[in-house]
Amino acid sequence: xxxxxxxxxxxxxxxxxxxxxxxxxxxxxxxxxxxxxxxxxxxxxxxxxxxxxxxxxxxxxxxxxxxxxxxxxxxxxxxx
Numbered sequence: 001x002x003x004x005x006x007x008x009x010x011x012x013x014x015x016x017x018x019x020x021x022x023x024x025x026x027x028x029x030x031x032x033x034x035x036x037x038x039x040x041x042x043x044x045x046x047x048x049x050x051x052x053x054x055x056x057x058x059x060x061x062x063x064x065x066x067x068x069x070x071x072x073x074x075x076x077x078x079x080x
Contacts, residue, residue: 001026001068003033010076014043024066030055031062033072050077 006019024033030053038045052075053060066072 001028001066003028003066003068003070003072005033005037006071006073008073008075009078011044011047011074014041028066029062030060030064030066030072033066034062034074037074044074047074047076051075 001024003022003024004019005022007015007017012018022033022036024036034044034048034051034053038048053062053064054073054075055064055066055070057071057073
């Protein structure tokens with residue numbers, strides 16, 4: 001399946017882009033995708049446990065199932 005990940009703030013700085021497409025197996029979850037992202041961008045590991053997850057603009061959890069065409073956002077903590 002194909003999903004698009006949108007990057008914000010520190011995640012955009014680490015990846016060098018605002019969005020990216022991923023090909024995932026049919027049974028993938030947000031947790032699976034996050035693990036693949038850390039493999040590609042090890043700097044994201046520092047955010048583990050401090051990220052909000054959204055699929056198609058609705059908050060989810062690590063166990064949220066992904067579907068073909070989903071847009072996923074990993075929202076880093078905001079300070080201020």
